[in-house]
Amino acid sequence: MFGCRSLLKQTRKRKRRKPDKFNSKRRKQNPQLTEEQQDFATEDGFSLKGSSPTQNYGVQPLGNLYFSSSPHNSRNTGLGNIQTLTDELVLDILGFLGGTHLGILSTVSKSFYVFCNHEPLWRNLVLENCNDGFLFNGSWKSTFVAAYNPAFDDSKTGSLGFKVKDFYSDYLFQSWLCANLEMKHEWLERDNIIRRKGISVDEFVSDFETPNKPVLLEGCLDNWPAMKIWNRDYLVKVCDDALFSVGPVQMKLKDFFAYADQAQEERPLYLFDPKFANKVPKLGQDYEVPVYFNEDLFSVLGNERPDYRWIIIGPAGSGSSFHIDPNSTSAWNAVVKGSKKWVLFPPDVIPPGVYPSLDGAEVACPVSITEWFMNFYESTKTWKKKPIECVCKAGEVIFVPNGWWHLVINLEDSFAITQNFVSRRNLLNVLDFLKKPNACTLVSGTRDRVNLHDKFKKAIEASFPGIIDELAKKAEKRKAELEKPSFWDSVKDSNSGGFKFSF
Secondary structure (H helix, E strand, O other): OOOHHHHHHHHHHOOOOOOOOOOOOOOOOOOOOOHHHHHHOOOOOOOEOOOOOOOOOOOEOHHHHHHOOOOOOHHHHHHHHHHHOOHHHHHHHHOOOOHHHHHHHOOOOHHHHHHHOOHHHHHHHHHHHOOOOOOOOOOHHHHHHHHHOOOOOHHHHOOOOOOOOOOEOHHHHHHHHHHHEOOOHHHHOOOOOOEEEOOOHHHHHHHHHOOOOOEEEEOOOOOOOHHHHOOHHHHHHHHOOOEEEEOOEEEEHHHHHHHHHHOOOOOOOOEEEOOHHHHOHHHHHOOOOOHHHOOOHHHHHHHHOOOOEEEEEEOOOOEEEEEOOHHHOEEEEEEEEOEEEEEEEOOOOOOOOOEEOOOOOOEEOOOOHHHHHHHOHHHHHHOOOOOEEEEEEOOEEEEEOOOOEEEEEEOOOEEEEEEEEOOOOOHHHHHHHHOOOOHHHHOOOOOOOOOHHHHHHHHHHHHOOOHHHHHHHHHHHHHHHHHOOOHHHHHEOOOOOOEOOOO
């Protein structure tokens, strides 16, 4: 897991694109939405969630300023001499302040009032200071105040806040918009993954694992007890007071569900815990590894193996932005409840809007998953190598080959189990990855990053003598066959560019 400081550092490296044009002339009337929400519905097919919107303090997209009868932008006048700084930089600076100073600064001007009440600032303060979990109190600011002064009644201060007139900011508006948008139908309709049911292990290996191709497997979870008994009541009861990893904090499951029911934000937290089966052994007994993934060579390390299995619980909108699974492993992900939208790109195709560092240690990407769909998804339709996409529903398992970029977003409250594994088809790749010069920054899920390669190789050679040499010889043979010229290449006259036949 990331420490909170490194988590905030990663967040600050991400770039937000300016939102596309917004037009309120054609409102999509929805009786569940307020008039203000309907103003932000767009003619491009976007719609806002019917539940109560988060407060945006009257912030409007910058383009609206050009249609305003007044040229005044209170964002600039309220910031004074620092108005030339970008909104992102202003928020980065405010991120160094504590809650007390943010509260004081918010009284200086209308502009500082909006900036200092930006929910992610208060979210970071809660996650930095409440390592043992928190009780969500409707908003991150209220949660922070309640944690430090439980007797304070913030309802008297106006929990909905004030609306500031003539405040224009693309950055702040898009943050609010991404927190309140529904997923568009066209973002979900493309389903081009190969689906299989009841295939043999040999077919899986030859058709998908060896060629490193994703596949969605149906019918693998029919015998899982989890499919029948996992629901909120069961999980809360069986987990009791166990603490699970939720971002950089530890939380009881009942407290996490309370957060998930109230929060509506751009990047919802989700529970992602690698030690769940140790904390609550019953959870580990409620599922079994599908037969296609039984071979897991990292198991030779015993208790020293890197983290490899996780329980994943999250509300709609939570998920993982584009990444490649750790240590060059492959993975499977099984949905027990709910559904997930997957977008996958092969190893040689970097997704649009994603910028990995040269050594692969860091990845800069859009602030949120919704923002990626808003700004980049449409462009993939014209790509030669289109992404593999699907909606994985309860009872289905997706195989994610090693090296594939993938993004996942929960479309509803979801429970899932995922495991990373190393098989013979991928062993050489993993060993090569673990011995890279910068392995100490790339390897994850273990305290001993530097020596993992040597430990793993030694354990493999002890458990499976000769397997590494055997796989290396097969790999060389396959490489030679691929490089071997075809018949027509062999008879082609390289000098004349024509063909030369010998009879």
